[in-house]
Amino acid sequence: MVGNKAVSDTSVAKQYPNVTVNNSMSFQFAKRTLDIVLTIVGLLLLSIVFLIISIAIKIEDPKGPVLFSQKRIGKDGKEFNMYKFRSMVTDAEAKLQELLKHNETSGAMFKMKNDPRVTKVGRFIRKTSIDELPQLFNVLKGDMSLVGPRPPLPREVAEYNEYHKQRLLVTPGCTGMWQVGGRSNIGFEEMVELDLYYITNQSNLLDCKIILKTFKVLFGSNDAF
Numbered sequence: 001m002v003g004n005k006a007v008s009d010t011s012v013a014k015q016y017p018n019v020t021v022n023n024s025m026s027f028q029f030a031k032r033t034l035d036i037v038l039t040i041v042g043l044l045l046l047s048i049v050f051l052i053i054s055i056a057i058k059i060e061d062p063k064g065p066v067l068f069s070q071k072r073i074g075k076d077g078k079e080f081n082m083y084k085f086r087s088m089v090t091d092a093e094a095k096l097q098e099l100l101k102h103n104e105t106s107g108a109m110f111k112m113k114n115d116p117r118v119t120k121v122g123r124f125i126r127k128t129s130i131d132e133l134p135q136l137f138n139v140l141k142g143d144m145s146l147v148g149p150r151p152p153l154p155r156e157v158a159e160y161n162e163y164h165k166q167r168l169l170v171t172p173g174c175t176g177m178w179q180v181g182g183r184s185n186i187g188f189e190e191m192v193e194l195d196l197y198y199i200t201n202q203s204n205l206l207d208c209k210i211i212l213k214t215f216k217v218l219f220g221s222n223d224a225f
Helices: 005-015 025-045 047-060 097-102 120-127 135-141 164-169 177-181 188-200 204-218
Strands: 067-073 079-085 145-147 173-175
Touching: 025 047, 025 135, 025 145, 025 204, 047 079, 047 120, 079 135, 135 173, 145 204, 164 188, 173 204, 177 188, 177 204
Parallel strands: 145 173
Antiparallel strands: 067 079
């Protein structure tokens, strides 16, 4: 079950606060193999997209970097650098504090539909989720998987309770239940429930379903901001 139906199904997660992780060698081996194969294919097919977006970012802001590296929290609370195409002005983090009062989502996340820090190129690559493509390099490094809970920021984890921290039991992903289930239209608590549903029901078949549905969401989605 993938998408909005899973939101109702995941209500069972709170009845069982200690989720079970699928650590079988066969599953983990197949998952890592799928990650590596699909990532290499993706990088080859998308190389021209990487080039075009890099040039566009540089044209709009010649002084800023093309890639944006941000500290995120991965499996078992391990910190790593997550890569994205830069979609904001170079001093975006410094301007965050003054914008927190305009947060449009609940819980330990910040979302603002008309975020003034986002550049013109940034709005396009966010709308299409192209800004996320450099995370394929994180997948190759093993910091991330193609499918899994989104890796949170350290300041977000600082607000987690023990229930929320169960999101960190598995390797974070480029896409997951949250992205295909509603993304920015889903609040923090619902996102956690979706992630725990995924962790409890992990399988290679579920991963494939989420990856296929991600492609559908990428084209014509109005949920990303």
